[in-house]
Amino acid sequence: MTTDPIFEFIESKEDRFLEELFELLRIPSISTDDEHAEQVQQAAHWLAAHLESIGIADVAVHPTDGHPIVYARHCHAGDDAPTLLIYGHYDVQPPDPLDEWKSPPFEPQVRDGKIFARGATDDKGQFFAHVKGLEAWLATAGELPVNVKILLEGEEEIGSKHLGDWVRDHSDELACDAVIISDSSMFAPGIPSITYSLRGLAYLEMTVHGPSHDLHSGLYGGAVPNPINELTRIIAQLHDDDGRVTIPGFYDDVRELQPDERQAIAELPFDEQDFVDETGVAELKGEDGYSTLERIWARPTLDCNGIWGGFTGDGAKTVLPATAHAKFSCRLVADQDPDDIAQRAQQWVEELADDAVRVETRMFHGGQPVLMDRDGPQVQAACRALEQVWDHEVVFTRGGGTIPVVSVFSQLLDVPTVLIGFGLEDDRLHSPNEKFNLENFYAGIRTSARLWEQLAR
Amino acid sequence: MTTDPIFEFIESKEDRFLEELFELLRIPSISTDDEHAEQVQQAAHWLAAHLESIGIADVAVHPTDGHPIVYARHCHAGDDAPTLLIYGHYDVQPPDPLDEWKSPPFEPQVRDGKIFARGATDDKGQFFAHVKGLEAWLATAGELPVNVKILLEGEEEIGSKHLGDWVRDHSDELACDAVIISDSSMFAPGIPSITYSLRGLAYLEMTVHGPSHDLHSGLYGGAVPNPINELTRIIAQLHDDDGRVTIPGFYDDVRELQPDERQAIAELPFDEQDFVDETGVAELKGEDGYSTLERIWARPTLDCNGIWGGFTGDGAKTVLPATAHAKFSCRLVADQDPDDIAQRAQQWVEELADDAVRVETRMFHGGQPVLMDRDGPQVQAACRALEQVWDHEVVFTRGGGTIPVVSVFSQLLDVPTVLIGFGLEDDRLHSPNEKFNLENFYAGIRTSARLWEQLAR
Numbered sequence: 063m064t065t066d067p068i069f070e071f072i073e074s075k076e077d078r079f080l081e082e083l084f085e086l087l088r089i090p091s092i093s094t095d096d097e098h099a100e101q102v103q104q105a106a107h108w109l110a111a112h113l114e115s116i117g118i119a120d121v122a123v124h125p126t127d128g129h130p131i132v133y134a135r136h137c138h139a140g141d142d143a144p145t146l147l148i149y150g151h152y153d154v155q156p157p158d159p160l161d162e163w164k165s166p167p168f169e170p171q172v173r174d175g176k177i178f179a180r181g182a183t184d185d186k187g188q189f190f191a192h193v194k195g196l197e198a199w200l201a202t203a204g205e206l207p208v209n210v211k212i213l214l215e216g217e218e219e220i221g222s223k224h225l226g227d228w229v230r231d232h233s234d235e236l237a238c239d240a241v242i243i244s245d246s247s248m249f250a251p252g253i254p255s256i257t258y259s260l261r262g263l264a265y266l267e268m269t270v271h272g273p274s275h276d277l278h279s280g281l282y283g284g285a286v287p288n289p290i291n292e293l294t295r296i297i298a299q300l301h302d303d304d305g306r307v308t309i310p311g312f313y314d315d316v317r318e319l320q321p322d323e324r325q326a327i328a329e330l331p332f333d334e335q336d337f338v339d340e341t342g343v344a345e346l347k348g349e350d351g352y353s354t355l356e357r358i359w360a361r362p363t364l365d366c367n368g369i370w371g372g373f374t375g376d377g378a379k380t381v382l383p384a385t386a387h388a389k390f391s392c393r394l395v396a397d398q399d400p401d402d403i404a405q406r407a408q409q410w411v412e413e414l415a416d417d418a419v420r421v422e423t424r425m426f427h428g429g430q431p432v433l434m435d436r437d438g439p440q441v442q443a444a445c446r447a448l449e450q451v452w453d454h455e456v457v458f459t460r461g462g463g464t465i466p467v468v469s470v471f472s473q474l475l476d477v478p479t480v481l482i483g484f485g486l487e488d489d490r491l492h493s494p495n496e497k498f499n500l501e502n503f504y505a506g507i508r509t510s511a512r513l514w515e516q517l518a519r
Numbered sequence: 520m521t522t523d524p525i526f527e528f529i530e531s532k533e534d535r536f537l538e539e540l541f542e543l544l545r546i547p548s549i550s551t552d553d554e555h556a557e558q559v560q561q562a563a564h565w566l567a568a569h570l571e572s573i574g575i576a577d578v579a580v581h582p583t584d585g586h587p588i589v590y591a592r593h594c595h596a597g598d599d600a601p602t603l604l605i606y607g608h609y610d611v612q613p614p615d616p617l618d619e620w621k622s623p624p625f626e627p628q629v630r631d632g633k634i635f636a637r638g639a640t641d642d643k644g645q646f647f648a649h650v651k652g653l654e655a656w657l658a659t660a661g662e663l664p665v666n667v668k669i670l671l672e673g674e675e676e677i678g679s680k681h682l683g684d685w686v687r688d689h690s691d692e693l694a695c696d697a698v699i700i701s702d703s704s705m706f707a708p709g710i711p712s713i714t715y716s717l718r719g720l721a722y723l724e725m726t727v728h729g730p731s732h733d734l735h736s737g738l739y740g741g742a743v744p745n746p747i748n749e750l751t752r753i754i755a756q757l758h759d760d761d762g763r764v765t766i767p768g769f770y771d772d773v774r775e776l777q778p779d780e781r782q783a784i785a786e787l788p789f790d791e792q793d794f795v796d797e798t799g800v801a802e803l804k805g806e807d808g809y810s811t812l813e814r815i816w817a818r819p820t821l822d823c824n825g826i827w828g829g830f831t832g833d834g835a836k837t838v839l840p841a842t843a844h845a846k847f848s849c850r851l852v853a854d855q856d857p858d859d860i861a862q863r864a865q866q867w868v869e870e871l872a873d874d875a876v877r878v879e880t881r882m883f884h885g886g887q888p889v890l891m892d893r894d895g896p897q898v899q900a901a902c903r904a905l906e907q908v909w910d911h912e913v914v915f916t917r918g919g920g921t922i923p924v925v926s927v928f929s930q931l932l933d934v935p936t937v938l939i940g941f942g943l944e945d946d947r948l949h950s951p952n953e954k955f956n957l958e959n960f961y962a963g964i965r966t967s968a969r970l971w972e973q974l975a976r
Contacts, residue, residue: 261737263737263837265835265837267835272800273798273799273800274798274799274800275799277798278920279820279822279824279848279850280718280720280850280918280919280920280921281815281919281920282798282815282919283815283820283822283919284805284806284814284815284818284819284820284850284919285794285803285804285805285811285814285815286798286800286803286804286805287800287801287802287803287804288822288823290754290822290823290824290825290826290845291754291755291757291758291822293751293826294750294751294752294754294755294823294826295751295755297747297748297751297755298748298751298752298754298755298756299755300748301748337742341730341731341734341739341743342730342731342732342841343729343730343731343743343744343875343876344744344874344875344876344877345744345874345875346742346743346744346875347742347743347744347873347875348741348742348743349741354742357741357742358738358739358740358741358742361741362741363736363740363741365736365740365741365745365747365748365837365839366745366747366748366751366828366829366843367736367747367829367830367835367836367837367838367839367840368747368828368829368830368831368836368838368840369747369750369751369826369827369828369829369831369843370826370827370828370831371823371825371826371827372823372824372825372826372846373824373825374825374826374827374844374846377883378722378724378824378846378848378883378884379824379825379846380720380722380822380824380848380920381824381825382822382824383824383825384799386823386826387831389829389830389831389835389836391736391835391837393736393737393740393741416804417801418800418801418802418803418804419801420801426834426835427835461737462737462738462739462740462741463735463737463738463837464737
């Protein structure tokens with residue numbers, strides 16, 4: 063079986079595929095807004111019906127305490143064939159500010175070779191490419207070459223609130239060899255990319271307690287510890303002069319970049335000046351000895367995310383406040399453990415604090431870093447599929463952020479996740495005028511079709 | 520002329536004096552609340568009428584763009600006699616929270632030898648003691664032994680907004696040898712006190728600019744400067760390990776404590792443990808080499824009064840904010856200059872900032888430190904008057920805060936201010952159940968009567 067008839071099928075059906083995606087994009091399945099709960103439901107049912115219509119077996123809409131999960135199981139390829147779990151999310155971000163859209167967010171429109179609509183790239187257009195890739199196989203070969211399970215979530219934009227519980231409750235049913243997710247971007251236009259690492263997260267809040275009540279800085283200033291000043295002394299000591307985090311043991315479990323990884327990263331077409339312009343900073347700043355991409359992708363960091371205390375209104379008030387607060391978080395890399403790092407941070411903060419004050423810390427839910435084996439069979443199959451379609455060598459990227467669902471699958475199913483992005487950096491996800499390039503949609507479908515073939519080998 | 524008949528007069532009129540003070544206290548002259556503007560006016564006119572009724576000459580109510588100033592000029596003692604300007608304020612703080620008052624704030628009541636009412640000690644009761652001291656002279660001797668000008672303000676609790684302009688416009692008219700103010704506390708019950716120094720103030724706000732817009736800490740964290748972290752590094756460097764302020768030249772103009780002052784301060788009945796208990800701090804903290812009272816009264820300090828930036832709500836948001844802000848102020852001592860210190864602070868902050876960020880500073884209106892000559896004739900006269908009435912040696916105290924009106928008089932009239940407090944530390948000014956001890960009211964009247972006598976010598 064070659065995929066030539068499959069590619070012919072895809073090419074001949076492009077217009078219908080686009081019209082079907084438009085139907086899905088027209089449903090304002092905004093999960094963040096209770097007023098749209100019915101439309102989120104509507105999107106789930108539309109998808110279930112659509113999956114059935116193309117021949118996917120065992121499709122059902124599963125209620126959760128929030129928005130439903132669409133789940134299908136199409137495992138007819140036999141025990142020897144690999145089983146893949148395809149994940150996507152059919153909910154979208156709110157479209158605000160509405161008046162910045164050039165065409166209405168839920169009336170998809172193609173302009174200049176791009177599909178403009180809320181959800182076009184995040185994530186309706188991307189996962190729908192896989193749906194169409196599966197359809198192409200079913201329509202032309204009559205069956206899929208692999209076993210497929212499809213899980214479409216309606217709560218990704220609200221933190222996948224109920225996904226973890228559902229996956230845990232159905233972990234036997236969800237057993238698979240790998241998870242396939244297309245909900246990210248290519249490194250650059252025309253450069254097919256696989257993200258093989260994501261940073262984890264440890265998040266803490268600290269409160270420095272000084273006096274038992276706010277004091278007048280004239281009557282007490284100079285004789286009692288000021289919680290704001292003490293807080294800044296603690297935070298300032300969390301990095302050394304080389305930009306390294308000072309928490310004892312912080313780097314103990316860090317898996318260092320391999321020489322080939324560093325070389326691959328160095329060879330990527332990354333323009334530092336573009337990065338400076340994009341962020342608007344005067345200068346870049348980070349850990350000594352690492353490039354910008356290495357700092358973002360492969361090094362653990364510590365950033366304050368919020369700070370507050372005392373008088374923050376207009377004008378001059380001479381208060382010496384009772385407390386001062388900060389939120390800070392560490393981005394983690396394999397094989398750091400969020401709980402371990404949070405505990406070390408907590409101890410270190412208490413150690414750094416002056417005896418004259420009391421520090422209270424609070425840990426938030428963190429996220430595990432993820433590092434996939436670039437040589438794993440599913441990743442290699444994805445590489446071959448991508449290279450055949452895009453006619454360009456795959457680049458391996460790492461992600462600086464955390465994708466919670468990847469941690470969910472990694473922890474609960476104990477299988478690798480292959481992150482194949484069809485989007486582009488300029489797709490404006492979460493912003494007005496979100497778009498998905500038409501060519502990326504079609505190439506995504508072809509990539510998906512090739513992927514099942516390659517995975518079956 | 521001895522003051523014996525005067526003291527007899529005072530003793531015989533105590534009940535009437537108290538009833539008159541009650542009349543004044545019944546007027547809710549809350550300057551902070553526009554709804555009470557009419558009652559502030561009412562208090563001004565009540566006072567003008569009252570001053571006239573006891574024989575004070577040239578009394579007038581002067582409108583300002585805010586609440587009026589009551590001004591009287593009674594200068595019949597001749598050119599050789601000294602001229603004193605008596606300052607007081609007839610406006611009061613709001614009484615909230617109302618339900619914590621044991622008796623209504625504007626229905627004065629004596630319980631347990633204490634007058635309970637809003638304004639009892641701050642400042643109606645205290646300046647009224649001087650009014651009654653003047654009345655005692657006029658009623659018994661027929662004339663005052665000194666020339667007196669009386670200035671009663673209605674905006675002290677809202678920052679004396681229009682006082683400066685009015686004093687500037689009337690500086691010739693207000694010419695005098697010294698200003699007398701009773702709007703403070705005694706060091707301890709039974710210990711007559713004169714405050715001879717007040718700290719000044721330099722107040723700044725700084726903003727640290729990092730990226731041009733808020734960034735996601737996952738996608739950018741570790742590669743760009745974080746304004747919160749950078750802000751904390753700046754603030755943390757504003758003190759050295761000895762608790763001294765690091766701003767270059769900060770201490771250049773500081774007039775050091777004299778050995779006799781240090782000894783006098785050391786001999787004051789000050790309990791450090793009481794201070795710890797009162798403030799609720801774990802430990803005291805300040806500049807090495809100075810006692811707690813010296814740190815508050817006679818040393819310049821730097822305190823952050825407010826800090827804010829990034830995400831300060833509930834939960835965990837991984838923002839890397841565009842800006843972070845702090846307000847900080849220096850308490851100053853003679854002969855530091857607020858503008859000079861603010862400029863030095865501004866330069867230093869910019870110097871401490873990392874090149875990767877941009878710092879913007881803003882200076883607020885400051886306050887001059889004040890240091891009166893303890894050996895000046897008016898201060899010495901006040902000492903004699905106090906010691907005769909209270910039968911206890913006067914202690915010289917310094918104030919850690921700024922009293923703006925003292926700076927106004929010091930700068931615009933270029934005369935010393937004698938701060939004679941009749942209040943007590945537990946008078947709860949600005950709080951519910953404000954009180955003024957009856958004995959302090961009467962002793963204040965006797966002190967006032969003695970004061971005019973001693974000043975005339």
